[in-house]
Amino acid sequence: MSDGLSAQLLNLCCGLFLLTAVGVLWRRQVSSLITLLTVQGLMLTGIATLLAAQHRNAEAVGIAIGIGALKAAIIPWMLRRVHNQVPDARETRPLVNVSASLLAAAGLTLLAYAAARPLVALAPSASAHATPVGIAVVLLGFFLAATRQRAISQIIGVLLIDNGIAAVAFLATGGVPLIVELGVSADLALAVLVLQILTSRLHETFGPTDLDELRELHD
Amino acid sequence: MTELMAWLIAAAQALLLALLAPVVMGVTKTVRARLEGRASGRVGQPWRDLRKLLRKPPTSPTDSGIFFTAAPPMLMATSLIVAATAPFITTVGVAGSADLIVVVGVLLLGTVALTLAGLDTGTAFGGMGSSREMTIAALVEPTLLLSVFALSARVGSTNLGAIVNAGNADPEAVFTPASLLAFAALAIATLAETARIPVDNPSTHLELTMVHEAMILEYSGRDLALIEWASAMRLTILLGLLANLFAPWGIATTISLAWVVAGAGFFIVKVLGLAAVLAAGEVFVAKLRLFRVPELLAGSFALALLAVLASYVLA
């Protein structure tokens, strides 16, 4: 694993990582969203393992494997279960049409790069140049959550944000202490679990989990 | 030795004022009667009233408590203390040591004792008189203190003895516009404090118009005597202060016996003169309606404020 190869692999993972995020914005079917999410989980694991290998830090490898398991396996599995229980979640009816979303995605990525410049200047390691990708994915996740109507797309938005933050953490600092990672992961798992129960309960009581109908609850 | 002498003179001064007070009331009544064409009684009539009242038994209403019985001695005590410590005969030692703000405060304490007694009787007139007396006392206070301010600004201290000595030292300082305005303000305040004509009519029988009299309707016998005597002393004290602060000549500045006696003589003449002027003034003025009194007091307050400003601009 010469340095040049690992650097190229790292760039590949980051590239795919960003691409999957844009894909999530692009696709409408929920099932394709879940597969994109799984791919992104794998890419994140790739980044983690590559960086761990670079720093020859055993603990970081453990973390990478943990993340991989969580992001690529457990969460997609949970999402699939929700997806199967809620038949009408086929179509994520977006508030903002797809082309506008993609333009917004581009704008957000540019903003991420501009905002990350001081961060990149500071960071010691070479891999830090890729940190803007993490920030971009966070912004995209946020955008997804804000503009999609289905409850399940909120969950996916949150997951994207979490992947983005983890990516930033790995790229900028070259590895996150175990405790922090455990904490974050536990939170994430819990969040998804709760959202999953919420969505199924919503479905049982109200039928379509279209969030706009939920407005009547408010008044 | 001079310490004991000073205390003795103070006691003598208090005694002199106590004896002089009814005579001052007698003089005001006589002058007033003469101007109204009446053949007035002798000047000693108030003394005879006091002596008769002292022999009669006091009565107190069933629901009244300690405040009713304690008011006459408190009123007399405050008058005695001011009489002993203010510079009437001499400005040396204890007699000249009183501070003007303390004198104003002690006199106010006497008024408060009487107003509480008025309320303690539980009668409508007692409450009415007490409420009006307090309203007027509250409005007189700014005038009194501002005229004090005007006087003390000229001298640099509110100590009565110092003010009188300063007036003695350079007589023309007494005739500056500041002290004349202060004199006018203090004169109006005196009328209000001692319930004389423009503010209250001491010889009225119609309870609804009374201010001071309404509070003492329930007193009789020696209580009434003490109150009448103390009120007469308050009038004498205030006239004496007016006389000495603005015409300080003849007051004894050393402790020699001759000077003290001369001082006493001068003082008596000045006070009786002022009392006569007061009585004469009363004949020409009618009693103001209660809610015109604040305007009068606001006027005197304005005079006092002008006095203070004048003492800055001119002094």
Add this chain to the structure above:
Amino acid sequence: MARVGLFGKILKTGRVAEPAVPADETVPKAAGLGGSVQVRHVDAGSCNGCEIEIGQAFSPVYDAERHGVRLVASPRHADVLTVTGPVTVNMAGPLRKTFDAMPEPRLVVAVGDCARNCGVFAGGHGVHGSVAEVVPVDVHIPGCPPEPAQIVATLRGLSGR
């Protein structure tokens, strides 16, 4: 110019009071008053004729004040209680209360015939009786109404000045 006008008038009129009236004989109880008599007046149902005369007694012309006699507002301050008119049914209680409210030594002067023996109103429907039946009377002043000089003489007798 009102002030100067008034002052001028005062100087012009000078003394209005007439020479003092000789005093009547005094009452033993009055000795304790020592020349200072404070009078509280109660109208126990009179036709106001006597009131006017008593008012004149204290006016500048008769001037009872020169003998040390003064009208006061409350019976607590008074030594002498002057009562006029036959005591009507309604005024009997209040008259009694006024007399009780006065501190010792106290005297009652019944002014006018009505006070003495109900005068013209004797036997009237609302009349309770003469003053003597309600409160102990020390001096009676006859007349309907009595002269102010007579009232001043009696009061002067009480004050002894």
Add this chain to the structure above:
Amino acid sequence: MTDPTATALVTALVSAASGATAGLSLPASWRARVVGTLLFLSGVAGLLAGLAALSGHDWQTDLPDLLPLAGIKLAVDGLSGWFLLLIGAVTATVGVYTIGYAGRDGHGPGSRTAMFTLPLFTASMLLVPAAASVPTFLLCWELMAVTSLLLVMTEHRRHEQVRPASVWYAAMTQAGFVTVLIGLVWLASIAGLDFTAIRTTTPGVSPAVKGGVFLLCLFGFASKAGAVPLHPWLPRAHAEAPSHVSALMSAAMVKLGVYGLLRVGFDLLGGGTGWWWLTVAALGALSALYGIVQAVVATDLKRLLAFSTSENIGLVLLGVGFAGMFASSGQPAVAALALAAALLHTINHAGFKTLLFLGAGSVVNATGTRDLDQLGGLSKRMAATTALFAAGALAAAALPPGNGFVSEWLLLQSLLHPGGHTGTVLALGAPVAVAIIALTAGVGVATYVKAVGTGFLARPRSSAAAGAHESPLSMIAAMAMAALACAALAIVPALSVPAITQVAASLRLQAPPMGTNLVSLHLTGITATFWPLWLTVGLVVAVGALAVAGRTVGKARRRAIAWDCGDGPLTARMEYTATSYAEPLQRIFDDTLAPERDLDVTHEEESAYHIDAIRYRQRIPDRIENRLYRPLIVAIARLGEAARRLAPGVMHRYLAYMLTALIVVLVAGVIR
């Protein structure tokens, strides 16, 4: 830890903490007694800490790990010693009072929460003067605000007005806290967190910034002190809180506003310029006048006492304001005299206001009502409370033998001091201030004569007042303690001169020109001396002699029914009530008070000429509140209504807000 101040302060805090735990754990019957005694111990310890600090034992400590970010820093110098003394004394008195007042039944003042929060409240008040760094100060300040809020709400189950009062109290205290927070943090951002650091660097800070910081702190401290434009919480909170809490708040907590002003104004910002202190003096004058005018027409006893607190705080602020003006215009001697007057008035006011509020508590405890128009005739039924309340009223009305008069005399002397009047502002300001103090004193006397006269004397005006009975011994003992303190301060005020010199030194001011001869109060600058001891002795001897002489020589006193013009018996309805007593003054101050009167006449059906009933109702609103606060509240409500449309319950809308906020921040980061 051998330093006396430290040991005393620590014992005070420890006994307060143990009081709090006792309050939580003990059964109802024992709770009041134990918490009361522990409170008393804590008060006495605080008092001793103050005395030690005032006699020169300055002490400071630094506990960095207690508070995560900046640590706790405590320092007790002369100024904080003075206020520790004040708060300790008030706490001790209230401690004894709580034993009797909190009762055995365990609800209301005796409930678990009240007994738990009371010692915490006093402990936080002891900590505020001792704080020596911005975070510590703000922490203790907020702890005090929260615990006092809880205490104000102890009786919310029994009276429904307690809730609006608490809402007002919470809103205004927190608003005040926020402004103080902004001010101090702004100052700390420039000059550092620690007070000593601030002291050294402030000379370099630009006057504009110092002015801004002072104004912000002034807003917060003036609202805590209850100065008039910021006072609406005071009459509500004091009227609704249980009396021992009102006593603590009115006598002690309110003074910490003044402490804050002195600490920030003189100590941290180094005296500042003239216009600062002119605003303080103007604020003082306004609250003195408006406070007492509202007090004289108040018929609720505790509302009257609360407005009178506003008035006395006005006088203190007047003193502090003129002290600052004299100091900044180059007359240190007169400045020290004005400061001495203000300081002495804080402790005098603490003395007689505690006595008055505890007296009011005893009355409310016995009769169940605070309305002066229902009370009356208590002088026979509650002799001890009446005598003690009258003594407090004498002091509060600033009449000579009382201690209120001593500090007012000093304040007037400092204003009348001819040396002080250089510059037109002072030359015109001093006489106007004297006039305002005089009018306030005059109306103050009328207020307290009304309170004592209609509240306690003659016949009871309601069955509640008729059935009154004397309060338990511990309440009387507490009131007696406060009365003793007032008497001591009245008769030998010169005792406080060395302490005031120490405080002036810690504020880097000159010692006040006052002689320390115990018998008299002598001002060395101008020939003005006043012998409170001889005056009191003279009065007592004269009154005693006259009374005894009368009884022995004269005839026996006769008791008779009051003269009722001969007809029917005098009933209680014929007595003057508090409303009618203050009616002339209310008519004179009509345009400032603007009472709301409504009169409805109901006629008989048959004809409009026969009147069935006439109903007249008059209410005197708080005009500043209506003119200033009502529009503010309406504006905020409208703002709230508009904001409500922003949150329609749509999930996306909320996420969109968050996203836009994030983007804006990033863009801002990029642009800068």
